[in-house]
Amino acid sequence: MTDRESAGRARIETIQGVMREHDVEVLLAFGSGRHHFIGTNACWWLSGVRHIGRDALVAIPLVGEPHLLVTPSWDAGRATRQSWLETVTATDDLAAELARMLRAHGWETRALAIAGADDSSEAVHAALAEVAAGALDLMPALLSAGARQDAYALECVRRAVEIAEAGYARLLEIARPGVAEYELAAEVDAEMRAQGADDNFLLISASQHNRAVHAPTDRQLCHGDVILAEISPSVDGQFAQICRSAVIGQADQRQRDCFALLGEAFEIGLAGCRPGVTVPELAGAINTFVSEQGYGQYTKPPYMRSRGHSMGLGPLVPADISDRSDVTLAPGMTFVLHPNQYLPEAGYFLCGDQVLITNDGGQALSTPELALDTIEEVAFA
């Protein structure tokens, strides 16, 4: 059995433990084809299958084999090969197949629970109302049980960080005046796909004075531009993110000072990434530091969004590094820590790394230290 399969089996057993605690006999864990890098896909996490269609679900009984349903029907072969589960059915009508599956296994009269159904299609919701009305929503318990990422998920995260760094290295290699933002993004994306990323959330933009990072446009790079790159590849569905800033030409003092401030904010945040620290305390440490430098009004929207977040596909805990979170950090949690924000002197900067909470504190998973990179113009001669 591969590490991947072992991890999958262990996830099933973990969830079965949660089911026992809640007197649940069968869990229906759903996945939305609208897979989101800041969303949990319970079905994918428990089945190992990136489903192509709108809906998917894995039914996990306390006794017996789990059963995976994916859409569309023509994806049966790939789904079967990809999953660590033995029983896989591909269908074009998951809502109808759900009822048939429950009947076939004799599960329709069991104590059912659901997880991850919020983003299912309307047809699946209607079917659930028929076959599992009033079923317990086990998603909060699933998030809690899976908040500490397993070894396989962390392996994927580490590889995704390596790929993100390779993508950024490619950006530094090819960024030059005259290249359009979208051309740069296409090259970075291609590099990461070639390195094994199975998907990627990528924002690359540039400006002499950025207001925020955004999707790539036709804008051509120019001397003095600050390039912002939010690079988030996934490996086997598990996303990781790095946030980088680079100047074409020499960075001036304003730019260096602003980035240094955010770099220091990151280090303060990283020092706060300890088991037992609450997420509001972590976000507060960063915001307090930035405020003490005279930028208190810039520690809220529209000048920033959050101080980081975890990413799919596994349980999204903590969802946001903000003062609204109710999460306490624990070993095995991983998220991007990014004090990204706008500063009036030089604009918006990205400055962040994927962080793993260990027993000894926070560990940044990137190799290079955060720096405001410069792209020397001599390279364009």
Place this chain on the structure above:
Amino acid sequence: MITMTNVLKRGRTVWDRALLPEDEYVERRRVLREAMTGAGIDVLVSLGHATRPGNFAYLSGYVPPLGWMGTVLGSEQGPMLVSGGGSREVPFVRTQTWIEDLRTSRSLFSGPAEVVGAAVAEIAAPGARVGVAGAHDALNAATRAELSQALSRYEVVEADELTEAVRAVKRPREVVALRQSADIARAAVAVAVDRFQEGATAAEAVLAAEHAARSAGCRDVRVLGDLGNGELAPVQALSPDRGERFAVYCAVERLGYWGQAAAGTADSAAALAALEAMRDAAAAGTAAADMAAAAIAALPDSAVDRTLAYGFGGGIGLDPSERPEVAVGACAVIAPGTVLALQAIVPEDGGLGCAAETVLVTERGVTPL
């Protein structure tokens, strides 16, 4: 069209004012208002999702990068653009749309109830008739319920059929945009086939198509290939697999408009015959089911089930799959001005035979794009 919804957008995001100038959207507003008047609707709320943005993108010209966005259009007021993102994104969104009145929800994770409810309240008195389009696709059950509650003082009616009817007949500039997207998709599959024939693995060939499409200015790119198992699949990991033959399917979105193409290293007489049969059967007033029947009649019996599973395609536009679907039992009759993305993906010789074409339906037949 074969859709693969779990793809994050990461490519070129622009408002091309040369191809889609503001007056194009002023006209769309007029057309929508005429339809609203015909349906007795005072306010039209059009919601779109990043994976199915059409109802929103038609009037706004923008595609939500994540989650939902919407427009609110009164009989004389608006449109307003309501966003499921925070205020940080507003300066960029302003560069992407002609709509000046932008409203944001409280956070990236908020539903539309509060911001849509407030926008509607500004332009309609209680009891007004409010049409809502796109909610079934754009919102989950919980946020749909919240929206219903927020609009409870109004007479709320479904407006999906209204917007679908308007959007089904493509405007001249839409046809140009669709042709450009189809061109890019065709070029991308040609790159993949060439790479495979030069000795690349199937996965490398698929990735080459992705790269070509993104470099050509596409925002969303979905490429599936026969990676050696006689089926279409996305590339999830690098693999040295290389079968005897190769087939590739590509869907791209550029400037909001989708294009598709498919090809393989071996010509497929069956796939081409099915495609030709659909093309010959297509004309304004034709039933979509009759087109599907014509395609089935052109296929070997042994290939019908799997070809049907991949589908014969259907309408294409601001959404990758629009009505009508060319399928057995489809009730739709094809309207003139509809653009259809037709496909036949046929199992044969252990691999797949592929043929695809995008056509504009006219009174007399079809015109290839």
